Amino acid sequence: MSVLVLADHDNASLKPATLNAIAAAAKLGPVHVLVAGHGCDGAAAAAAQAPDVAKVLKADAAPYAHPLAENVAPLVAGLARGYGHVLAAATTVGKNIMPRVAALLDVQQISDVLQIDAADTFVRPIYAGNALATVRSGDAIKVITIRGTAFPAAAATGGSAPIETVGDAGDAGLSSFLRSELSKSERPELTAARIVVSGGRGMANGENFKTYLEPLADKLGAAVGASRAAVDAGFVPNDYQVGQTGKVVAPDLYLAVGISGAIQHLAGMKDSKVIVAINKDEEAPIFQVADFGLVGDLFKLVPELTAALPPRK
Amino acid sequence: MKILVGVKRVIDYNVKVRVKADGTGVETANVKMSMNPFDEIGVEEAVRLKEKGIATEIVAVSMGPAAAQETIRTALAMGADRGILVQTDAELQPLAVAKLFKALVAKESPQLVILGKQAIDDDCNQTGQMLAALLGWAQGTFASKVAPADGRLEVTREVDGGLETLSIALPAVVTTDLRLNEPRYASLPNIMKAKKKPIETLTPDALGVDPAPRLVTLKVAEPAKRLAGVKVKDVAELVDKLKNEAKVI
Ligand SMILES: Cc1cc2nc3c(=O)[nH]c(=O)nc-3n(C[C@H](O)[C@H](O)[C@H](O)COP(=O)(O)OP(=O)(O)OC[C@H]3O[C@@H](n4cnc5c(N)ncnc54)[C@H](O)[C@@H]3O)c2cc1C
Ligand SMILES: Nc1ncnc2c1ncn2[C@@H]1O[C@H](COP(=O)(O)O)[C@@H](O)[C@H]1O
Numbered sequence: 001m002s003v004l005v006l007a008d009h010d011n012a013s014l015k016p017a018t019l020n021a022i023a024a025a026a027k028l029g030p031v032h033v034l035v036a037g038h039g040c041d042g043a044a045a046a047a048a049q050a051p052d053v054a055k056v057l058k059a060d061a062a063p064y065a066h067p068l069a070e071n072v073a074p075l076v077a078g079l080a081r082g083y084g085h086v087l088a089a090a091t092t093v094g095k096n097i098m099p100r101v102a103a104l105l106d107v108q109q110i111s112d113v114l115q116i117d118a119a120d121t122f123v124r125p126i127y128a129g130n131a132l133a134t135v136r137s138g139d140a141i142k143v144i145t146i147r148g149t150a151f152p153a154a155a156a157t158g159g160s161a162p163i164e165t166v167g168d169a170g171d172a173g174l175s176s177f178l179r180s181e182l183s184k185s186e187r188p189e190l191t192a193a194r195i196v197v198s199g200g201r202g203m204a205n206g207e208n209f210k211t212y213l214e215p216l217a218d219k220l221g222a223a224v225g226a227s228r229a230a231v232d233a234g235f236v237p238n239d240y241q242v243g244q245t246g247k248v249v250a251p252d253l254y255l256a257v258g259i260s261g262a263i264q265h266l267a268g269m270k271d272s273k274v275i276v277a278i279n280k281d282e283e284a285p286i287f288q289v290a291d292f293g294l295v296g297d298l299f300k301l302v303p304e305l306t307a308a309l310p311p312r313k
Numbered sequence: 314m315k316i317l318v319g320v321k322r323v324i325d326y327n328v329k330v331r332v333k334a335d336g337t338g339v340e341t342a343n344v345k346m347s348m349n350p351f352d353e354i355g356v357e358e359a360v361r362l363k364e365k366g367i368a369t370e371i372v373a374v375s376m377g378p379a380a381a382q383e384t385i386r387t388a389l390a391m392g393a394d395r396g397i398l399v400q401t402d403a404e405l406q407p408l409a410v411a412k413l414f415k416a417l418v419a420k421e422s423p424q425l426v427i428l429g430k431q432a433i434d435d436d437c438n439q440t441g442q443m444l445a446a447l448l449g450w451a452q453g454t455f456a457s458k459v460a461p462a463d464g465r466l467e468v469t470r471e472v473d474g475g476l477e478t479l480s481i482a483l484p485a486v487v488t489t490d491l492r493l494n495e496p497r498y499a500s501l502p503n504i505m506k507a508k509k510k511p512i513e514t515l516t517p518d519a520l521g522v523d524p525a526p527r528l529v530t531l532k533v534a535e536p537a538k539r540l541a542g543v544k545v546k547d548v549a550e551l552v553d554k555l556k557n558e559a560k561v562i
Contacts, residue, residue: 015473068479069442069452092472096454099407099442108408108527111437121531126436127330131339134532173482174451178467180477191473195561220562228491238457238471238492245351245431245491247473253561263329270539274559276551282544291542292554304548309562 001084002030002054006076006101008067008093009035009043016192017089019156020148022052025087027116030054034079034166036072038065044163051159061168066177067093073100075169080105080141084119090145090248098145107139114150128244128267148191149250149271183237185224190240193223195253198242198269199235200227202258202279202298206235212299213257216306225249225269227259243268258298261286278302314424314483315370316359317417318393319410321349322377322384323434332535339533348384351429353391353496354489358459359427360392361494367461370394372421376413378402382512389507390499396512401524407435409517409524411443416520418448423484425466430455430488441488451481457492 003025008015018033025031033047036059044058057079063071076097080086086101088094090112102109114132115123121136122144190196197217199209209224217224225247226240242249244267254272259265261277261284269275270289277290278298287293294301324330324339325347331340348356362368373388375381376399385396399413414426431438445452453459453468457476460467469478471490499507517524545551555562 066477069445069454073446092455092470095438096442096452099439100446100452102439103408103411103443103446106408108406109437109439109443110528111439125536126533127324127339127434128436129536130330131332132534132536133530134534135528135530137528139527175453175479175481178478178480180472180475182474182476232492237475238490239473239475244433244436253555253559264326274555274561275539275542276555287544288541289539291539291559292551293542293544294548294551295544301548305551308548308552310556 002032003028003085003087004080004083005031005033006086006088006094006097007033007035007043007047008089008091009037009040011037011040012042014043014046015091016153016189017091017148018047019050019153020151021087021089021146022050023154024113024116024146024151025085026052026154028085028119032057034059034076036064036067036075038062046156048161048163049157049159050154052154053159053161056161056163057166058163059166059168063168063171067097068175068177069097069100070172070174071169072097073104074172076101077104078169079166083141085142085144087144087146089148094145098143102143105141105143107141107143108137109143109145110135110137111145113144113146128263129270130263147248149248183239187217188221188223190223190225191247191249193249193251195220195222196225196249196251197222197255197257198225198227198259199230199257200259201229201233203230203235209235212302216302219306219309219312221312227265256286256290257302259286260284261289314368315372315421316362316368317372317374317414317421317423317426318352318355318359318388319414319426319428319440320352320356320373320375320384320388321429321432322346322375322381323349323432326350326433332533336532336534338530346380348387349429349432351431351489354491354493355427355429356388356391356393357494357496358489363392372397372423374399374414374417376401376405376410385512386507387499389510390504391497392503395510398512398514399517399520400514401517403524404526405524406526406528407437407439407443408527409522410440411447412522413517413520413524414444415447416522425484426486428486428488430490441486445486448486451485453479453481453485453487455490456487457490459487459493
């Protein structure tokens, strides 16, 4: 049976995590991707180019201009009846819409899947990733969000799947989009970056993120992240938060600067390939997960590190 | 408006959770339990709406074993008016919790239900969205700001790219994110007063809901441990390790 993937996109292109969801779906069966948007030819064309995709379903209508759960969920639920599995990446869009789909279908969603053991058996993290549960679903349609870092992205180009237009389910009339304040950055996207440099409460203020961390990130071509404490204190915007209740990242290199290493933070980064910690407290728990720990004052060490790094290729 | 607030009893966020040796779950005996942190934020938001004269009554709801009464008492001490315990020792998964909330909504007719964005034990992040679906209501999830305006709600949401603001119709379900507010501590006089506030006890049966789990947990395991790393003496050694040993720069 085919698998339906709900694309996360901005109408023009796919969000990178959609390719991780496609990779997970491909383990379960032929993949159909639903692009629900408005003026979303760009995103639909991008989905059609992924070689793992057998068919793209395009629902192009005004109620889908923004991914409002009240409008998108009935569309997905309506299409879902022809599929064994419905997947989305566990992005804020997937997390917002998929449980609504699951409830409309009277099924229990499986959140944040890390591993697919069988068509009905999945591994997912609980308790901030301190335990991994293997669960089996008896529901006829499996509604799943997947953790992007657990499934390497599917190839983005080389395919040419057909694009089929599907009708729209209309406007539920319950919600409307007013405005957004999106962080603008020239840097790689946090969850897709090869290197992430994160700052915590030890950064002391937002200005220091600019003075100390950004030059380091520039030199490494890295994304910038943060702990909850740094976000709550207003040093950086909410979308920088890495952790149990923020973003999950697993880059090749993660540098934690002035971060103590609370379990909620570790939940979002401990699957990184190499972890470096800079902290003045040699007892900080972050050193228990760090491959390389540097004890000392970040305001001295970060500029030194930035200067010592080879120029960016 | 009347507000229903979900308050789940969970293992305290400071506890280092341990997986049981037999792989059936995590150790819960003699472990500190607390209100789910996102639900504290939910109670606080409801109390603030009442202090502003927008909310008229706050009903704190917990579902689970008899001990969940304590969690309701905490909500009452923060300012909720009364409590409902849906008592069961059975495992409750989000779809069942949403169905139970739906039955309570039919009984209580609130204008707003506030739940946490995620319970820090199951980390599901589902119940609010499911409840909104079952009721056919609007949902304002991962809220960092909630403002009533013209008979609707303006909800600012924490999304991957930053923030987005929606206007949603009432009645609605809102789920809280960390930046919505900072929950208050209950004062001693309020803790005393809370002891006299009423708590009604119901059962899934009485609410006409079959809460049987849909997912069977086959196994709970510890994640692979990271190998202990090393402390480097200076920046030069760090750069050398990253370049020549780890080969990541
Ligand atoms: C429900 C819930 C959800 C949560 N979700 C998340 C989440 O998703 N992500 C997250 O990160 N947290 C989360 N938290 C918060 C978490 O528990 C910690 O409070 C938080 O991660 C601490 O951030 P921090 O390490 O920056 O601050 P702190 O713990 O205060 O640590 C600051 C560190 O900086 C060091 N330092 C200070 N000055 C210097 C200096 N000059 N040079 C070098 N080092 C210095 C200190 O030694 C210290 O180790 C959550 C908490 C709860 C209750
Ligand atoms: N047993 C419960 N009792 C009360 N509220 C609950 C219960 N389970 C879930 N909730 C609510 O639903 C939110 C999200 O839970 P979850 O979908 O399990 O992550 C929690 O923050 C609570 O507000």
